[in-house]
Amino acid sequence: MKIVWRLVALAVLATVAFWLYTIFFPSPEKLIRRRLTQVEELASFEKGEGLIPRALSLQKLGECFAPEVEIVLDWREGEHVVAGRQEILERAAAVRQAFQALKVEFLDKTVSLAADGESADVALTARVRVPGDKDFFVQEMKFSLKKIDGEWLVIRVETIKTLSRVMPAGSRNGLNHNLMQVPVLR
């Protein structure tokens, strides 16, 4: 009986030690997910955000991206490229001017780490909604991240076409479409 208790205690101890190890030495995947969660939170904003919190959020948002970051948005009306951290911040500030509040979520993240462990690609679904509005915008995206000076920074973001077609240009991608959401279980 004593042996059983000792084994149980050992198992509990090993579990706690492993948990502490993951806390103090997180895996690259965990760090990447944490970075994307940070981008989600900083890109979102609530109604009545003050000027100083807004400036701080934008500054922190900029720190999530590499200075030479590139965002390629391939909408049906054409391709838009946002290049560099400064331009991203300008666009983010413009979005904050245009909307009173916005909620950005990155769903279904799948992290693919490169063999060298220094870069990674993340496939995800971005869902953007104005709080209180029943419509939302959905876009499948790919984020590329690189470890720069010990920090995982976003170096490229691109849109992924879920459906492909050869059709007249000029339409909005991802808006007003029949979407289905898993209501409770995810």
Next chain:
Amino acid sequence: MLMESQVNTIKAPSRLRRILIGRRPAFTLVRVVVFVATVFILVKFVVLPIRITGPSMLPNYKEGRINFISRLAYKWHEPQRGDVVGIRFAGTTVMLMKRVVALPGETVEFRDGKLLINDTVLDEPYVKLPCNWSSESRTLGPDEYFVVGDNRSMRLEDHYFGAAKRDRIVGKVLL
């Protein structure tokens, strides 16, 4: 006498307790575990509950309705023309709900509101709203299915439709 007093001291379980955990708690626990496991397996591998958002499948699938996707529908056969399917983005938290109208290798085109498959007009009884769409023709690849919503009264530019790779089709909408 002694026997009688002992019997009197054994209290019958309260009504509330009996309702909550039953007469035999161990069996209740087993039942709960089996129930949770069954629901988990059902949702993960068999049917996916969904809530419909957006107008593109009107009037057949109304906004806000709850429905289910069968994940097993295409285990033994491929999607068929007319099937309403769930198409995943990066995952299945949010999906597109569309109808399969053209199969791999077929050529598809909208002309004056009619859908043409291999230059033949497709009879679509599920399209109940007027349509005036026209588009270029497109030939599908070997693992592509052409999907579109039932609500063709929307502007073509506002309606998201096109070719979906087979691996994006999660399953068939059940109801």
